[in-house]
Amino acid sequence: MRASRIPGMTSIDVRGLTKRYGPRTVVDDLSFTVSAGQVTGFLGPNGAGKSTTMRMIVGLAAPSAGSVTIAGRRYRDLPVPLTQVGALLDAGAVHGGRTAYHHLLALAASNGLPRRRVAEVLVRTGMEGVAGRRAGEFSLGMRQRLGIAATLLGDPRVLIFDEPVNGLDPEGIRWIRDFMRSLAREGRAVLVSSHLMSEMAQTADHLVVIGRGRLIADTGMSEFMRANGEGTVLVRTADPAAFAQRLSTAGATVREGSESSLVVSGMTGEQIGKLAAYHGVALSELSPQRASLEDVFMELTSDSLDYQGATA
Ligand SMILES: Nc1ncnc2c1ncn2[C@@H]1O[C@H](COP(=O)(O)OP(=O)(O)OP(=O)(O)O)[C@@H](O)[C@H]1O
Numbered sequence: 001m002r003a004s005r006i007p008g009m010t011s012i013d014v015r016g017l018t019k020r021y022g023p024r025t026v027v028d029d030l031s032f033t034v035s036a037g038q039v040t041g042f043l044g045p046n047g048a049g050k051s052t053t054m055r056m057i058v059g060l061a062a063p064s065a066g067s068v069t070i071a072g073r074r075y076r077d078l079p080v081p082l083t084q085v086g087a088l089l090d091a092g093a094v095h096g097g098r099t100a101y102h103h104l105l106a107l108a109a110s111n112g113l114p115r116r117r118v119a120e121v122l123v124r125t126g127m128e129g130v131a132g133r134r135a136g137e138f139s140l141g142m143r144q145r146l147g148i149a150a151t152l153l154g155d156p157r158v159l160i161f162d163e164p165v166n167g168l169d170p171e172g173i174r175w176i177r178d179f180m181r182s183l184a185r186e187g188r189a190v191l192v193s194s195h196l197m198s199e200m201a202q203t204a205d206h207l208v209v210i211g212r213g214r215l216i217a218d219t220g221m222s223e224f225m226r227a228n229g230e231g232t233v234l235v236r237t238a239d240p241a242a243f244a245q246r247l248s249t250a251g252a253t254v255r256e257g258s259e260s261s262l263v264v265s266g267m268t269g270e271q272i273g274k275l276a277a278y279h280g281v282a283l284s285e286l287s288p289q290r291a292s293l294e295d296v297f298m299e300l301t302s303d304s305l306d307y308q309g310a311t312a
Helices: 050-057 100-110 116-124 140-151 171-186 198-199 223-227 240-249 270-276 291-311
Strands: 010-021 026-033 038-043 065-070 087-090 158-161 189-192 208-211 215-219 232-237 251-255 264-265 285-288
Touching: 010 050, 010 189, 026 038, 026 065, 026 189, 026 208, 026 215, 038 050, 038 171, 050 087, 050 189, 065 158, 087 140, 100 140, 116 140, 116 270, 140 158, 140 171, 158 171, 171 189, 171 223, 189 198, 189 264, 198 223, 208 223, 208 291, 215 223, 215 291, 232 240, 232 270, 240 251, 240 264, 240 270, 240 285, 270 285
Parallel strands: 038 189, 038 208, 087 158, 158 189
Antiparallel strands: 010 026, 010 065, 208 215, 232 264, 232 285, 251 264
16 A cells, blocks of 8 residues: 555556566566556657557556556456556457447447447547448548547546557647547546657657666656757747857857758757847747657667667
8 A cells, every 4th residue: 555646646557567478578677657637658669568568557468577557456357447448559450341330339339338438439539420431441540540439438537559640641640649638638547659759749748768678767748858858949030140149148059050040059949039039139930959859769768779689
């Protein structure tokens, strides 16, 4: 018993979780929590053990050691699991010959969920118009939506998505990103995996980074940004030399970017904007450079990539 843990606040609790396949330890003493009302990004290079961890959370693989609980209970002790946790682990796993409606209806029926939920989740995911079409005819984006609709059938407080934007076009990516944010706003806990930092930067509130099955970072997104991604801000203005002088005087480090832009570090975009306003300088661009986050992630996980290369 942990007296400090407030019931309902921590939705997934992973403790010392370990998975061995023969001599290989693919998840190694992993501990982290996933909180309600947040999108938690689960990041790691390919093969880091994200899918295996997610499979253990929902009881599809047995831990070699350690434990996972959802709202304080092990998955197998949940009376109607779909009402507690929805998981999209493999979007391809849809019966192609069934219509979207019948796919969802079969799932609802086999889990003892009311029929009306089918119509509700179809509306929620914007799929009413295609409910009568066979899933086999769907684009990847629509199959993903159908998979997400299925996770919502039991109206669970905890949602788990494994690489949901993989292979989607920008519109599909944006839809999923917005959808996850809206689920978190409703107070649900959302755990979403990715091997790309850039996908998380705009989606996640919290980050859990793993490599070689081990925890590398467990941190708030903004904290992570401040510590690692502070990087640079790209600035464009009619007289870059004069503004560069102002920036340097204010304590920033400035270098010349492409096409007469300025690459500024040591000041936030907001501070630069205020400085420009103070001196009456018009800026035509002021953009924080997030690319460095991807670099930080690569740097963080480079050991695990080396390991992968060596064993491949
Ligand atoms: N059933 C299994 N038997 C043996 N090894 C397995 C099994 N399932 C996964 N692995 C191995 O465990 C490691 C972690 O795989 P996992 O799929 O969890 O990683 P991941 O981080 O989700 O990566 P990806 O994004 O590529 O799926 C991989 O090296 C994989 O080959």
